[in-house]
Amino acid sequence: MAMRHDIQRDTWKQQVGSAAATRVENGMIVGLGTGSTAHQFIYALGRRIQDGLRIAGAVASSQDSKDLAISVGISVSDLDTYTELDLYVDGADEVDPQLRLIKGAGGALLREKIVASATRHFIVIADSSKQVARLGTGFPVPVEVVPFGAALVRKRLEALGAAIQIRMLGDTVFVTENSNIIFDCTFAGGIAHPEELDAHLHNIVGVVETGLFLNFAQEAIIAGPDGVKTLSR
Numbered sequence: 001m002a003m004r005h006d007i008q009r010d011t012w013k014q015q016v017g018s019a020a021a022t023r024v025e026n027g028m029i030v031g032l033g034t035g036s037t038a039h040q041f042i043y044a045l046g047r048r049i050q051d052g053l054r055i056a057g058a059v060a061s062s063q064d065s066k067d068l069a070i071s072v073g074i075s076v077s078d079l080d081t082y083t084e085l086d087l088y089v090d091g092a093d094e095v096d097p098q099l100r101l102i103k104g105a106g107g108a109l110l111r112e113k114i115v116a117s118a119t120r121h122f123i124v125i126a127d128s129s130k131q132v133a134r135l136g137t138g139f140p141v142p143v144e145v146v147p148f149g150a151a152l153v154r155k156r157l158e159a160l161g162a163a164i165q166i167r168m169l170g171d172t173v174f175v176t177e178n179s180n181i182i183f184d185c186t187f188a189g190g191i192a193h194p195e196e197l198d199a200h201l202h203n204i205v206g207v208v209e210t211g212l213f214l215n216f217a218q219e220a221i222i223a224g225p226d227g228v229k230t231l232s233r
């Protein structure tokens with residue numbers, strides 16, 4: 001049963017990846033997200049490029065996505081080459097009705113947010129299991145933290161009501177591509193006021209970035225049992 005569900009979810013990921021790829025036009029500079037859903041977009045974009053689409057350039061939000069993009073024929077530059085993107089497509093861990101997001105289960109939240117902040121239009125793609133009425137009910141909020149003095153940051157996060165798990169990779173502490181660590185923060189009952197919480201989190205010295213993407217996605221493409229739908233903010 002679980003396997004059938006996984007196959008179904010994979011199909012939904014492919015559907016949203018392909019739908020987002022149809023939105024790419026000749027001459028665009030495109031941001032490539034991270035994670036299994038964003039990878040479906042990268043595959044679909046690669047197919048469109050093989051069929052003759054000519055984008056002006058692409059920027060990836062992680063090494064993983066960069067490697068995949070190159071392997072499917074997308075030429076990838078860094079954000080210092082293109083400081084303004086036309087379109088960014090990425091997945092999410094949670095999407096609320098106002099298209100506020102939790103991202104970062106893959107650990108790429110800082111680069112994802114930098115790329116998202118450089119883009120004119122951000123389409124979040126997800127299967128319907130990612131839709132929530134309130135953020136923080138299914139996934140923790142990842143908070144990327146400088147390792148120096150991390151115990152102090154941890155105390156301050158706990159004072160905001162967070163139950164914290166340090167992100168691990170097997171037996172060792174996970175280190176981001178920016179040489180930081182991640183505290184996964186759970187708030188009992190979810191997050192009632194995401195903007196307020198995000199402001200408090202950013203006020204803690206040592207916090208580099210949070211996985212709350214509150215004013216970023218303009219559009220969502222969601223696939224589920226009812227088909228593929230597009231939501232706008």
Ligand code: 5RP
Nearest residue numbers: 035036037091104105106108
């Ligand atoms: C990585 C992310 C991913 O986009 C998010 O975790 C969703 O991943 P997936 O599509 O594999 O469920 O934010 O940092």
